[in-house]
Amino acid sequence: TSGPEKREVTVFAAASLKDAFTELEKSYEASHPGVDVRISFGGSSDLAQQIVNGAPADVFASASPSTMDTVAKADLIDGRAEVFAVNTLRIAVPQGNPKGIRTLADLTKPGTALVLCAPQVPCGAAAKQVAMAAKLTFKPVSEEPDVRSVLGKVAAKEADAGLVYVTDVLSAPGKVEGVDFPESADAVNEYPLALLKKTGQAQLAREFAELVRGQAGRDVLTRAGFGPP
Amino acid sequence: MTLPRLLWVPALLGFAVIVLPVIGLLDRVEWARLPALVTSDAALSALGLSMQTAAMSTLVCLLLGGPLAFVLARSDFRGLRVLRSLVLLPLVLPPVVGGLALLYLLGRNGFLGQLLGVQLPYTTAAVVLAQTFVAMPFLVVSLEGALRTAGERYEAVAATLGAGRWTVLRRVTIPLLLPGIGSGVVLAFARALGEFGATIAFAGSLQGTTRTLPLEIYLQRESDVDAAVALSLLLVVIAIVVIVVARPRAVEGLR
């Protein structure tokens, strides 16, 4: 084939970054004509497994430091991973907040169907942390393996409340409302980003990372609900 | 009738596609940790729940899906083709969406949920229902195929001997169909046992009540991939054993 060589940057990103990174992809491609950004979204641990097993990724944006560690241990990271965003917990309640939940303690009221993440996953670990900080014992009706399942239950009004991330609450306008609580500061979920070794596109990858970390990235991420590192 | 010898080439290839990855998996298992992993509280409770619910839902599939297959294969009315296609719905619906659908229907705000007034989500019954929903088409479709292949000559003979419809069903149709029923039950049981998406969306995940083995595996994977792999192997072994033991020779058919 003729024409200029088609260049690609492959980004592996946590599924929760989907909207933000899709927007960043567009602006990157606008400023880099002839470059195609390909993003594979998925669960952070899946992505880490794939990278360890040879996935051709240039950039990895994970939703948890522990999955980034998996990749780091395999000695695949070029330089260091850096946190580029954080996500904090928020109480999600169905639209109109039928049970009138105002504080974290309200979640322990009898008759309140509470749904949490399981402690094995980051959002569950965070929930456990805030509970400890607030000296509360939650009695969830279900411990979901991912945060979207929690949100799904609340959005379907099948749960009276759930602990999810700020970004999740923003993604379901008109279905769930968020209730802030001060203890959320005790459990901040960090999103690290790393460049990977042995990529043919180190320069392009670096420029994408800079875009994410820079002001444009900041704006997009903030709109999606992420906090600054 | 012996088989064309060349047929063994694709057959072995097909077998390799199925078995090689699993062997690759075996290679990764940390055997030393295995005993502790599979005897953990969480694993055992998940395993027990899985067996119980999968057996239940297979039974429900058989009791409801069996008759459905008969109706689809043996009756003749307008719209039968459409009906037959609708049965495939759960097959193509992403399981999570299927679970959501169940939630919308039977949740406390759902149409039927309000009508019946029972709280189904977050209960073991919900797990069974979710599994039934996804597994039923497997039983129906494979049984229907077998019914069509078998034809109905013997049923006609039985009727002329004075056998009522139930007697014909019980003593002629079903025995002649055993191989097909066996296949259908195996498929449905396996699908129910492996069910994840619909369960999580409809029934949630609480240890001892709704957290089946696939859910436990999914969770484990977040923190420890190797543990998850080991647990899956447990699931596989158990399933195979159950199927081999529960599939009586009779099901292998009349040759």
Next chain:
Amino acid sequence: MTLPRLLWVPALLGFAVIVLPVIGLLDRVEWARLPALVTSDAALSALGLSMQTAAMSTLVCLLLGGPLAFVLARSDFRGLRVLRSLVLLPLVLPPVVGGLALLYLLGRNGFLGQLLGVQLPYTTAAVVLAQTFVAMPFLVVSLEGALRTAGERYEAVAATLGAGRWTVLRRVTIPLLLPGIGSGVVLAFARALGEFGATIAFAGSLQGTTRTLPLEIYLQRESDVDAAVALSLLLVVIAIVVIVVARPRAVEGLR
């Protein structure tokens, strides 16, 4: 042979279990947004990829799984029962673990991956392979059941007319088995079309290359559950149409 009338009760119940939730789903769809959603770039590209890969992997299933079913149903050697059970492995393995198994086998560090020296993961071929892995048992098991039900009398007749094994296969066995093959293909196609876990684990989720419709639906769910539901309905409609159109009347068998 008419059916016992009472059989309609469980049949209708079974049908309700399958169809009611989907109707509940229809109720929730925001029809106004549907056209835009369904015609979005991402949705269309995912849909195209899904159709293509599901068709491919169904074909592979047929070409490899068909012969495998024959061998399992028609040969007789020690260890056949074990082989038959092993075929069920992908059925019970959680799909994500199945994907991991493929990754371990064919990834850069995998045994076969190093041997073959090709980069399979993250290509469309990987999607096809993942789908084939999960869908194959459906074809094999339902075809095997049909083979057993059909017996081999006509094959013997064909042989005495001088027909070689291939001719017998092509002109007698396969035509007589069409209903069973039809069921098997439908099950395999549906399973491939709905495949999610193994694909995301093995092939990743790159738009246009490996992001099939179920993966797109999963992603959509991250930002907008309702959009995901709408997309699933698209998937369902497409699948049903494909199956209804592609299942010729011949497959419905000789009555």
Next chain:
Amino acid sequence: MRAQFRLARGKFTLDVELAVEPGEVVAVLGPNGSGKSTLLNLIAGLLRPDTGHLSLDGRDLLGAPPHRRGIGLLAQEPLLFPHLSVLANVEFGPRAQYRADYRETALRWLDEVDARAFADRKPRQLSGGQAQRVALARALAADPELLLLDEPLTALDVDAAPAMRGLLRRVLRTRNRPAIMVTHDALDALVLADRVIVLDAGRIVEQGPTRTVLTRPRSPFAARIAGLNLVPGTTVDGGIRSSAGVFIAGRGSAGAGEDGVAVFSPAAVAVHRDNPHGSPRNALRVRLAGMEPHGDLIRLRAEDGLAADITPAAAAELELEPGQDVWFVVKATEVGVHAARGGVWGRD
């Protein structure tokens, strides 16, 4: 039973009307493809007519499903249930009708068809003739109101065929319930049936009492299958005494004192102008009523209805003409003496 059916199947159309009285046995004859099996399937309810009606003992049956009709069908193929043992196959009917004595009933019928030795076998372990006998036992054990038999004696060997024919005769007589039997063999009709119906191309071309149809067939097909001399009477030792008091020597299995019939082919009748006094036991003095060509033969018909077929050369040599008295000579070995359906024979 009264039935009237019209059914089009492709180019073939069946259009028949028939009645079978209680206790009557009707034989259906006809060429291949004339609609005999179709007719039985319609009566049994395995096929639905385009139009028609069907009643048995006054009950209207056309809407009834097969198992409610009380009609049993022994089909042209044995179709034994492959998953059941021979015994279970024969038990099937009585069990389906919740009869407590199904085991004894089945064993009795297996004995009757001489198949008890196979009781524990699976059908695929039987030979063709054995399977046919078991199928017969199964049909009889179900003991239906109306029994339909589609070529029940095919595939049987020279010993089994007469044995099964004898069994059927006994059964049909003692049951005193109607039956319809399809056959290609005039002997079956003769021994078993009161009345014969001849089908051709889906229509009844001839029907009447067995004796009339077999002796004076009007349709070409019946003529080819039959055309026999029948002399009814009472069986005596070594032959039969006709109603007119004439003794006819013959051979057969009928016991003495039964209603019976002597059967011999017109071709077996030798014609003499004088009594030849040879080995033949039967020399009957008759008056010639007519002579007509019969294929490439001449059929001589006597005033009492007996017929003799001789070659034209023989006819010429004997200078025969109607009104003449001649001797009809038949060897006893050529005369079959069969017990015939009692009473009914007197009808025509």
Next chain:
Amino acid sequence: MRAQFRLARGKFTLDVELAVEPGEVVAVLGPNGSGKSTLLNLIAGLLRPDTGHLSLDGRDLLGAPPHRRGIGLLAQEPLLFPHLSVLANVEFGPRAQYRADYRETALRWLDEVDARAFADRKPRQLSGGQAQRVALARALAADPELLLLDEPLTALDVDAAPAMRGLLRRVLRTRNRPAIMVTHDALDALVLADRVIVLDAGRIVEQGPTRTVLTRPRSPFAARIAGLNLVPGTTVDGGIRSSAGVFIAGRGSAGAGEDGVAVFSPAAVAVHRDNPHGSPRNALRVRLAGMEPHGDLIRLRAEDGLAADITPAAAAELELEPGQDVWFVVKATEVGVHAARGGVWGRD
């Protein structure tokens, strides 16, 4: 073909050894369950013997799969492929053997069995007899080295059976390849076979040239199925001229000038001390060689081998004794004249 098989199936054991010469047609007779179908299945390769061997034209076949044997089998059931049209069923054999003219071949055989009208039908749209004819056409169209026929003429009506018998005769003669045919009918053996094998309980109890077995059966079963008078010779108009030059009047379909045989039952032979000069065309002067009881009859045997069965009463009245000259009288209408397997008849 030479074959030797031993096969135990449950309580039944088949243990036979047989040879069929090129071009020879062998009829297998025997009671139900005697192992006839089992034998054919073994030869065709659908069953494997416990021990044995099989060769055809010197090729060892026991290890060969059925389709490599060049052996065709018309089984006891028609088993037409249900998914193929009648024409495609008959084309199946020629196509499987990659013959280019499969269409013409199939149509020709359909014509031969008078089934061309059904060419486009599916087997389920055929009557029993029609299906049997199509199955015969299918088996013949495959044109195997060795043809095995398991009761090929069952389910046929009175017109079709002789027509198919005639067809088989023509085919088997022109093919000049061996064939083995199972039948329950002596006439089939007579018309079609050079040699007869009688099976009983899995063993060959009798075998020999058709004429010998049918006229002088040694096994009880063969005696019951046959026991005929056969006079070989050359067919002439209206009968046959025996090798001894005697004309015997008879009826049949054979043209003049063929090798043929006149067949009549001993029961049809009347015995007179003087020539009776009646209608019977055939009066043969013979010298009595012996008298023996035959069932409840007396069988008279003449020095030239002809037999007559008469009742003891007749024998007593005629005061017969060996050495005496008597007239054996048979009506021409009782004598069947059949073309017989040419040449081979002279063998015994």
